[in-house]
Amino acid sequence: xxxxxxxxxxxxxxxxxxxxxxxxxxxxxxxxxxxxxxxxxxxxxxxxxxxxxxxxxxxxxxxxxxxxxxxxxxxxxxxx
Numbered sequence: 001x002x003x004x005x006x007x008x009x010x011x012x013x014x015x016x017x018x019x020x021x022x023x024x025x026x027x028x029x030x031x032x033x034x035x036x037x038x039x040x041x042x043x044x045x046x047x048x049x050x051x052x053x054x055x056x057x058x059x060x061x062x063x064x065x066x067x068x069x070x071x072x073x074x075x076x077x078x079x080x
Contacts, residue, residue, distance in 0.1 A: 013024060054062045 013021060016024065057065075
């Protein structure tokens with residue numbers, strides 16, 4: 001939608017009665033929420049969603065450390 005089209009719609013909304021403006025606003029909000037709920041999530045949307053879960057540690061370092069600890073634990077179990 002072009003900026004001009006949006007401006008035209010806003011001018012038309014200005015000419016509505018207050019009750020009709022409220023009904024239009026309720027409709028637009030409801031429609032936007034419904035549409036947004038149906039959109040699939042992208043991995044990029046998760047970026048920064050839960051900061052500090054790794055205590056400032058780089059994600060790759062966290063994965064590498066976890067694998068190293070698992071390897072050490074497995075080796076210790078095999079020695080017994």
